[in-house]
Every structure is written in structure tokens, then in C-alpha cells.
Amino acid sequence: MGATKTDHFTESQNELAVLAKALGHPARIAIMEYLLKVDACICGDIVNELPLSQPTVSQHLKELKNAGLIKGNIEGNSICYCINEPGLEKIKGFFQHISDHLAKKRSECC
Amino acid sequence: MGATKTDHFTESQNELAVLAKALGHPARIAIMEYLLKVDACICGDIVNELPLSQPTVSQHLKELKNAGLIKGNIEGNSICYCINEPGLEKIKGFFQHISDHLAKKRSECC
DNA sequence: ATTTTATATCGTAATATTGCAATATAAATA
DNA sequence: TATTTATATTGCAATATTACGATATAAAAT
Numbered sequence: 001m002g003a004t005k006t007d008h009f010t011e012s013q014n015e016l017a018v019l020a021k022a023l024g025h026p027a028r029i030a031i032m033e034y035l036l037k038v039d040a041c042i043c044g045d046i047v048n049e050l051p052l053s054q055p056t057v058s059q060h061l062k063e064l065k066n067a068g069l070i071k072g073n074i075e076g077n078s079i080c081y082c083i084n085e086p087g088l089e090k091i092k093g094f095f096q097h098i099s100d101h102l103a104k105k106r107s108e109c110c
Numbered sequence: 111m112g113a114t115k116t117d118h119f120t121e122s123q124n125e126l127a128v129l130a131k132a133l134g135h136p137a138r139i140a141i142m143e144y145l146l147k148v149d150a151c152i153c154g155d156i157v158n159e160l161p162l163s164q165p166t167v168s169q170h171l172k173e174l175k176n177a178g179l180i181k182g183n184i185e186g187n188s189i190c191y192c193i194n195e196p197g198l199e200k201i202k203g204f205f206q207h208i209s210d211h212l213a214k215k216r217s218e219c220c
Numbered sequence: 221a222t223t224t225t226a227t228a229t230c231g232t233a234a235t236a237t238t239g240c241a242a243t244a245t246a247a248a249t250a
Numbered sequence: 251t252a253t254t255t256a257t258a259t260t261g262c263a264a265t266a267t268t269a270c271g272a273t274a275t276a277a278a279a280t
Contacts, residue, residue: 002236002237002238002239002263002264002265002266003237003238003239003264003265003266004135004136004237004238004239004265004266005137005161005162005238005239006136008136008161008162009136009137009139009140009161010136010140013136013139013140013143014136016133016136016139017133017134017135017136017138017139018134020130020131020132020133020134020139021130021131021133021134021135022130022134023126023127023130023131023134024127024128024130024131024132024133024134025114025127025131025267025268026114026116026118026119026120026123026124026126026127027115027119027268028127029119029123029126029127029130030119030120030123032208033123036207036208036211036212039211039215040215043226044225044226044227047226047227051115051118051119052115052118052268052269052270053269053270053271054226054227054228054270055227055228055229055230055269055270055271055272056268056269056270057227058227058228058229059228059229059267059268059269060268061227062228063267074277076277076278077225077226077227077276077277077278077279078225078226078227078277079226079227083208083212085212088205088208088209088212089209091205092202092205092206092208092209094139095198095201095202095205095206096202096205096206097146098142098146098193098198098202099198099199099202101146101149102146102193102195102198105149105150111232111233111234111235111267111268111269111270112233112234112235112236112267112268112269113234113235113236113267113268113269114235114236114267114268114269115268115269135237135238137238153256154255154256154257157256157257162238162239162240163239163240163241164240164256164257164258165239165240165241165242165257165258165259165260166238166239166240167257168257168258168259169237169238169239169258169259170238171257172258173237184247186247186248187246187247187248187249187255187256187257188247188255188256188257189256189257
């Protein structure tokens, strides 16, 4: 065991889990916040922003990219990273949906 | 190594990561969706909804509870679970914030 | 052409997660 | 009180994640 039983869940559930999992690490939250803060794509510079080694940061960037939360374009010497909106909108939609639903049907119990 | 270096990140970053991580598994997405679907607290019944054993489901419920995404009240024989709004609003806010920010500052590059 | 700069990949140790059988707990019911 | 029902905990094997040193790659600058 140890492996997630993805087969038994819907594609949508697996997709949302992948997106959420990608953000399930403070370094990856920090990367997203940094990309947002600078208000543009960042070419270089990300490694210096984080308290982690270059290989570790590179790995975190790869995971965010695989999940579809950021994208990276080669820009000469360095790589230009920015937030990938479609991925972000997908997971945002999930929370929006839950929140909207809860707002309507409050006060059942608990 | 192997342990996350939480010390080097802000409390907010760690908090968001814990919330996201809790949803980083399809079974836990499925639990949230189920709680939402039935539109009320669920006393019993969750185990039968998932393709996993009772101990495994119990563990997933515990993780969602620890993260602050659901709450469970003992209701006689069984336990009543429902979504915990404050936790949900916190992570929803993160995505909302990013989305709003992106909407304003589009078209920089990439 | 060599060196520098920016990033990725490999290998590997430490730790965490996933899943379940077995077992424990505790209230409800017979 | 004994049994059933609902859920939690323990223990453990399989797998995944985290982190980083060493090394690779590839464009830019010297």
C-alpha cells in the first residue's frame, strides 16, 4: 500500500486533488504568492526568494507546473514563470461552488 | 530530510498549505462533495459512500477535521459530520485573492 | 574557447502518507 | 448483561514526498 487509489474516484475528483496537493506545501504557496506579488512573470530570482536550495526549489516549481498551476517559458538564459490561470480557476471554482452552496443552505444542524 | 521546513515560512503560508494538503487526496475531495451534496450533516453513511475500508475512511475524516475543513459532533451512536465554514472560507479566500489580482493585471507577458 | 550564470536531473537519506487487518471503544438494542 | 452497530486506534507494509549534494545542460558573457 501507500499508493493512492485513484481508479476508484472520478476524473474531476482526481484533478482537484492534484491541484490541491500541489499547493499542500508552504514553499509552493510562497511561490504562488511571490508570482502574484511581483505582478509579472519572473525570470530568475525565485530561488533567492525561498529558504531552500536550488534543486529543491526547482523540484517545487516542477510540481506546480505539472499540476497546471504555473507555466514557464524559456527566456534566453533564464526561465520566465507565471501563474497559469486555467488551473487556478479550476480549483477556485471548486471552493466557490462549495461556498455558494453553503450560503444557500445554512442552519441545518451542527 | 523528508520533513517539510515549516519554520522558514509564514504562519499564513503554513496554514494555507495544511488546508490544501488536506484536500490533496481524491477520497477527501469526495468526502467534501458528499457532505455538500446531502445538504446537511451526515450521521453515519460516509463509509459506505467511499471505495475504501472503514479504518481508511476514518483516517481521512480525521485529517479533514484536523485541518479545520469539517467538524464532527457525536450524535448518540454515530457521529455527525459537516463542513466547517471558517476553514473553507480561508482557503477560498486565497484563491479568490489570486484570481482578483490576476483579473486586474493581465497581459504582462507569457 | 572558456567561464559564468541559471536551471534541471540524479541519487539518496529521512520522513510522511496511504491503506488495511486486527483490535479497541462506546452507545444502542435485544 | 450480551450483542449489535458505528467509529477510532494500533501496527505495519508499500509507496510517496522532501531536501540537498553532486552533477549535467545550455545560453550569455568574457
